[in-house]
Amino acid sequence: MSSYLLPTLSRKREVDGIIRDTVDKVLVLRFGRCSDAACLQLDDILSKSSREISKFATIALVDIDAEEIQVYVNYFDITLIPSTIFFFNAHHMKMDSGTADHTKWIGSFHSKQDFIDVVETIFRGAMKGKLIVSCPLPPERIPRFQLLFKDL
């Protein structure tokens, strides 16, 4: 349902375009599948908060099953879904949330406010010139996962 409210990208040039055309705003790219349960929960939160953060952030969904998107799946080292990657002025923004992977947010959020806090922290850090920010959420609200190197 929420995939109707947010743009869903399935081609590489669409992803390239949105990365290049989002200027002075945080770009939130959710990589996942619209049929997955965790993705659905995250999509619900994203669609509900998209209007509130529209002044400083843009949200888009990327379908990982699309053929052209596989290059991004490999480039961004996406092994778990949903994975959310943040960009600012075509620069990748990292976030240290105490997990093994600082390059993306893996999993969903507990509430809309948590997501808004994360995006706001990224925006504030980006406006100050920081490429990596620390997560404002308490550790119990950050989803845990195990990162394996090439399935080893």
Place this chain on the structure above:
Amino acid sequence: MEPLKTKNAMPMVPKKKKEKERRSEGEFEFCEVCKLNHDQGHRHKYFSSHRRALAASLARFHKKLADLRFFLCNPSPLRPEHSTLNRLWCLFCAVDLHEVSSPFACSNAIYHLASLEHLENIKGFLQKNGGGMDRVDSFRVSEAELLKWEKGCELLKNAASASSEGHIGPSPGLSKDIQYELTSNKDNFQNNSNHTFSSTVSHTVMPLQSLTNEGYRVCPLEVSGTTGAGSSPYVATSLEGGLLQNVGLQDMHAMGNVGHLTGNQATLVGNKGKGSVGLSFGNREDQRSDSGGDCSGVLQTLTQISLPSGGCPANVHTGAPPPWFETSEEHEKSLTNKGLHMDKKLGKSRKLNPKRVGAAWAEKRRIELEMEKQGEIVAKSWDANWLPNFGRVWQAGTRKESRKEFEIEKQKFFKDENKSESSLKIQPYISKRMGKINRLSNGRDGEQ
């Protein structure tokens, strides 16, 4: 002998406090003022962002209290249709104060602000968020003020009970046009138990007899019990005039006290914009009556202003444009130019931080997008293999290096794929025995 004090004999209380502080610094808490989760502990209240947010919320609360203080100084009855509008959110107690069944405006809010619980909550809030303990009294109602307000309310009640003749006042459920329905509904007024307000005027309720504007006066029609004897009736020749009259009446009754009609529109609860009484009605000069003494018997405190002697000036009712629209073309041009300059200036003042991430790229891209919109340049066709700089998970080094590594990996992957495709030829399985037999037979054929 005095007992020896060992080095390890530390007092327990400060240790616990230090431990608590350490624990609290690491834990996240939610700041109600900033609406933010933070792990800064007690230090958060000294941060400039928190102070700004606190100042803004306290200023907003002050504004609302300013309206409430008006009602505190001038107690007035509350109509049930306005009770839903008369609400207040108490910032310190986190409580919504409704006035659903209260007889006077803001009575629940006033009692709450005078309560001890509210005072304690103010102190707790200011201690927690650092607002300055000297401002406690500005957020509450003192006992003296409360007593004064209660006395005012009692006087109002007494005045209401004393006025028992005839028209007590229109009930809110009836039509707003009381001038014509006053006589017919007289009995209903008396029987109706929903009298929510009363007029301080002890005699019967009368329509608005004169306006603040000298050019137009509404004199009441012949209604039984009114004291408008000797005044010429108003002939409503236009629908607008009739509406005006009714609007004026509504205004007066909403106030409950005609003495407040000196332009203090802020006190109208739910009647904002409707109670504009001061209109210039230059073409009604013929209907001015000199019975001002009788008509304005109640409105003696109002000052009359004189209309400009320009004949019949254009106004809202004649359909003329407002004066601020009457500008020459040059003036308009200068305005537009000024607007452009202002936009540029504002654009400069709203300049984003030049040290932000990707600032140079953003400026360049913004210019390109604007030029593309205007059609000056054709949209650039980007390389299909373009990739953004990305700090990969398993690569070390800079982002450019990780991107180059990925591109090298991709090329290798494609090469390997091509090789494997070319070398792949599906052949039937031939066992070793069959292979030997085939070679022997081939050898014999060759000899022969």
